[in-house]
Amino acid sequence: MTTWQDVLAQHAHLFAEVQPGASIALAPGSPPRAQVKQVRDPVPMQLWLRGPDRMAVVDGEYRGLKSLVSDVLFLPEAGALETALAHEAPLSELKRELRDGRMLVMVMRSRSELRERGWSEFFEALGLPFQGTCR
Amino acid sequence: MSARPGEAKLPHLFKPGRIGRYAAPNLVKYGACCVSNYNTRDGFITPRELARTRVIAGTGCGIITNQGAYPDPKGEGKSYFRQVALYDDKFLPQFETIARYIHDAGAVAIQQILHAGRYGGIDLGYCVQPSVVPQTLPHFRPPREMSKDDIRRCIGEHVDAARRAIKAGFDGVEVTSFMGYLLASFNSKFTNQRSDEYGGTIENRGRFMRELIDAIKQALPEHPFIVRLNGAELMDQWGGNTEDECFELMRQAAGCGVDMISVTVGWQEAPESSIGRDVPPGYWNRLAIRAKQECPNTLIAYGNRLPDPVMANDCLGRGEFDYWEVCRPMLADPELVHKAAEDRLDEVRRCIGSLNCLSRVFRDLPYSCTMNPALGHEVEPEYAITPAAVKKKVLVIGAGPAGMEFATTAAKRGHDVTVIERGSRIGGNLLGYATHDLARPDDLLSVVRHYEVMAKKLGVKLQFNTEANPKFMRSVLHQYDVCVVAAGARVDLGAYAHVEGRERLVDALDVASGKAKAGARVVVLGGNKVGLVIAESLRKAGAEVALVESGKRIAEDVMPTFKWRHTSWVEELGIRTLTLTRLVRITPDAVVVADAKGAETTIPADTVIAAGPRRSNQELFAEFEWMVDELHGCGDALMPRGMDAAIHEGYRLGVRI
Numbered sequence: 001m002t003t004w005q006d007v008l009a010q011h012a013h014l015f016a017e018v019q020p021g022a023s024i025a026l027a028p029g030s031p032p033r034a035q036v037k038q039v040r041d042p043v044p045m046q047l048w049l050r051g052p053d054r055m056a057v058v059d060g061e062y063r064g065l066k067s068l069v070s071d072v073l074f075l076p077e078a079g080a081l082e083t084a085l086a087h088e089a090p091l092s093e094l095k096r097e098l099r100d101g102r103m104l105v106m107v108m109r110s111r112s113e114l115r116e117r118g119w120s121e122f123f124e125a126l127g128l129p130f131q132g133t134c135r
Numbered sequence: 136m137s138a139r140p141g142e143a144k145l146p147h148l149f150k151p152g153r154i155g156r157y158a159a160p161n162l163v164k165y166g167a168c169c170v171s172n173y174n175t176r177d178g179f180i181t182p183r184e185l186a187r188t189r190v191i192a193g194t195g196c197g198i199i200t201n202q203g204a205y206p207d208p209k210g211e212g213k214s215y216f217r218q219v220a221l222y223d224d225k226f227l228p229q230f231e232t233i234a235r236y237i238h239d240a241g242a243v244a245i246q247q248i249l250h251a252g253r254y255g256g257i258d259l260g261y262c263v264q265p266s267v268v269p270q271t272l273p274h275f276r277p278p279r280e281m282s283k284d285d286i287r288r289c290i291g292e293h294v295d296a297a298r299r300a301i302k303a304g305f306d307g308v309e310v311t312s313f314m315g316y317l318l319a320s321f322n323s324k325f326t327n328q329r330s331d332e333y334g335g336t337i338e339n340r341g342r343f344m345r346e347l348i349d350a351i352k353q354a355l356p357e358h359p360f361i362v363r364l365n366g367a368e369l370m371d372q373w374g375g376n377t378e379d380e381c382f383e384l385m386r387q388a389a390g391c392g393v394d395m396i397s398v399t400v401g402w403q404e405a406p407e408s409s410i411g412r413d414v415p416p417g418y419w420n421r422l423a424i425r426a427k428q429e430c431p432n433t434l435i436a437y438g439n440r441l442p443d444p445v446m447a448n449d450c451l452g453r454g455e456f457d458y459w460e461v462c463r464p465m466l467a468d469p470e471l472v473h474k475a476a477e478d479r480l481d482e483v484r485r486c487i488g489s490l491n492c493l494s495r496v497f498r499d500l501p502y503s504c505t506m507n508p509a510l511g512h513e514v515e516p517e518y519a520i521t522p523a524a525v526k527k528k529v530l531v532i533g534a535g536p537a538g539m540e541f542a543t544t545a546a547k548r549g550h551d552v553t554v555i556e557r558g559s560r561i562g563g564n565l566l567g568y569a570t571h572d573l574a575r576p577d578d579l580l581s582v583v584r585h586y587e588v589m590a591k592k593l594g595v596k597l598q599f600n601t602e603a604n605p606k607f608m609r610s611v612l613h614q615y616d617v618c619v620v621a622a623g624a625r626v627d628l629g630a631y632a633h634v635e636g637r638e639r640l641v642d643a644l645d646v647a648s649g650k651a652k653a654g655a656r657v658v659v660l661g662g663n664k665v666g667l668v669i670a671e672s673l674r675k676a677g678a679e680v681a682l683v684e685s686g687k688r689i690a691e692d693v694m695p696t697f698k699w700r701h702t703s704w705v706e707e708l709g710i711r712t713l714t715l716t717r718l719v720r721i722t723p724d725a726v727v728v729a730d731a732k733g734a735e736t737t738i739p740a741d742t743v744i745a746a747g748p749r750r751s752n753q754e755l756f757a758e759f760e761w762m763v764d765e766l767h768g769c770g771d772a773l774m775p776r777g778m779d780a781a782i783h784e785g786y787r788l789g790v791r792i
Contacts, residue, residue, distance in 0.1 A: 033374035036374070106269040106270070110276055111274055128272060
């Protein structure tokens with residue numbers, strides 16, 4: 001069965017520039033926006049953490065925005081991560097979920113910091129720079 | 136002055152209006168749609184901006200809104216790289232000039248104040264918001280929560296900026312509270328998570344707005360005050376305000392005595408398109424209609440994705456809103472209102488919704504317009520159309536956008552222009568592109584229609600079905616002073632010379648023009664805009680389509696504001712996409728490709744379409760060099776790019792020749 005670790009490995013080129021220690025947090029919940037709180041009771045989250053040589057999937061606890069040290073927070077609705085993983089192209093499905101609102105994204109650092117930390121390629125693949133109503 | 140002929144046809148648009156104690160000559164409001172980025176980094180207005188605003192003042196609008204200035208000395212409200220400031224009297228002289236331009240043109244002058252809040256602090260390491268709620272796009276600064284002291288100071292800064300605008304000679308002030316800017320972020324239940332009197336209920340969330348309106352109205356009771364508010368935020372998935380809540384906030388604003396509400400759509404972070412080429416004109420009108428119903432005693436201005444003066448006139452006639460607010464269409468054609476008044480609407484250069492303007496602003500560049508090459512260059516005499524000192528006989532090869540833009544510009548200057556075209560009508564490759572466009576072909580075809588109308592009116596001679604070659608040139612030797620090669624670009628089939636099975640390749644431009652038909656299973660080579668448009672169109676028509684791109688990504692040559700649209704279509708339509716993939720060989724019923732590691736894949740294909748690489752049709756330069764006095768080129772014939780470069784180069788050559 002495919003795991004998120006497999007998916008990250010398959011798309012390693014998207015994370016090639018990501019700096020060690022940089023991470024994306026994924027905190028599922030329904031509705032996703034309910035997770036947008038400074039402080040909240042801990043819930044399980046998944047971290048996509050850049051190690052010395054690759055992206056690693058690590059379990060963690062989400063305690064609200066205030067204590068989050070990740071660069072980006074993904075808020076998938078309950079079951080959305082599993083749905084994406086079951087898809088033949090999980091990252092494409094994640095992108096669709098972002099567009100449909102089944103997954104929200106919150107950016108925790110400035111654009112230049114994100115660029116310096118090597119996320120440009122991954123964001124580009126998700127189409128994030130091109131969202132926005134002025135289109 | 137007697138009414139101009141078009142005014143009778145559009146009686147509602149050209150009806151005199153009123154805002155507060157000021158009379159407006161018509162019901163058109165020039166909206167401050169986006170900042171120009173023409174100014175200095177520290178907020179001073181430049182000669183370039185003044186020249187531009189002089190053109191804006193002359194658009195013929197009854198009310199003219201000058202672009203948004205940030206009101207605070209720290210720059211927390213500053214959202215654009217070269218945005219103008221209004222936090223000190225040192226900025227006033229240029230604002231005085233702009234107010235004078237507007238008054239000289241007979242319009243009501245409004246100054247917009249734009250505190251970007253969540254999208255602000257462009258020169259700082261932070262931005263300010265009602266609560267710390269991170270943004271959902273990677274464009275902005277990390278947020279800081281505003282204290283009550285910050286709120287009081289911010290209101291004071293808005294009042295001071297408003298006073299300054301009036302001191303400079305403006306008649307009224309507008310505060311923008313849409314797009315997710317500061318006021319909008321207080322109004323929103325997504326970004327406002329405060330627990331004090333400024334957060335929680337909609338009454339509390341609207342308190343900042345009401346206090347701001349009260350403060351400005353008290354300071355400037357004799358002057359109109361306008362607020363721009365969302366009719367829809369399109370932030371539902373984030374838990375933003377519902378439309379009902381948006382209209383409740385409008386009622387709050389109206390209850391505070393604002394003179395006008397400008398109804399807009401969407402936040403910058405909204406995942407939905409609101410004004411792009413894929414949104415049909417009139418799509419959002421219902422929001423203005425409801426605003427008028429909910430706030431019957433307040434003037435309503437509206438114009439989101441409503442670019443057509445005839446449509447606007449009809450809406451005004453039905454009482455759907457009170458002023459047509461328009462900006463982007465007048466970036467494309469500053470003469471729009473005059474042409475409407477003079478019954479010359481067929482001459483209008485329509486805004487095609489390419490959003491080149493915003494694409495550039497969001498990359499900290501000055502805005503420009505695909506359709507108006509002179510935009511932003513008003514201060515430069517070199518860009519003005521002036522009578523030619525020497526009238527020349529000019530031959531143009533190619534009736535695409537570059538050739539026709541050159542031809543019409545040169546004809547306006549008095550040159551005698553003949554265009555020869557291999558095809559049977561104006562448009563060049565744009566025609567094929569427009570035919571297959573999934574967004575709104577009519578927008579692109581409007582470019583063709585514009586050139587057809589203008590060529591006729593300007594007496595540009597057109598010879599269709601005429602091939603330019605040395606034999607033709609010899610036949611017209613010494614008849615022309617100038618030859619301009621605007622023959623466009625083609626798919627470089629020579630690039631496939633080494634490929635086994637290359638004889639099965641079909642040129643994408645032949646498919647686009649209808650010369651070649653595609654089968655049920657298609658492989659398109661090249662994920663550029665030509666390849667994408669063909670792939671999307673064929674897939675929509677039912678073909679099974681695979682897109683093969685040797686680069687990292689598809690749509691690399693597409694304008695940033697439309698790139699997402701293509702990538703979404705590709706996914707929605709289920710077009711198989713292989714990037715970092717090269718063509719290996721073509722078999723009788725398939726295409727064999729290899730990925731970056733060399734692993735081969737066979738894709739069944741009845742038709743194999745080559746959409747790239749593109750190559751300029753430059754051969755004519757060498758062939759004609761000794762046949763004519765002046766030989767020039769423009770557009771894709773110099774380097775394959777696209778319509779924007781074609782039109783701009785055609786114009787620049789036309790004003791210079």
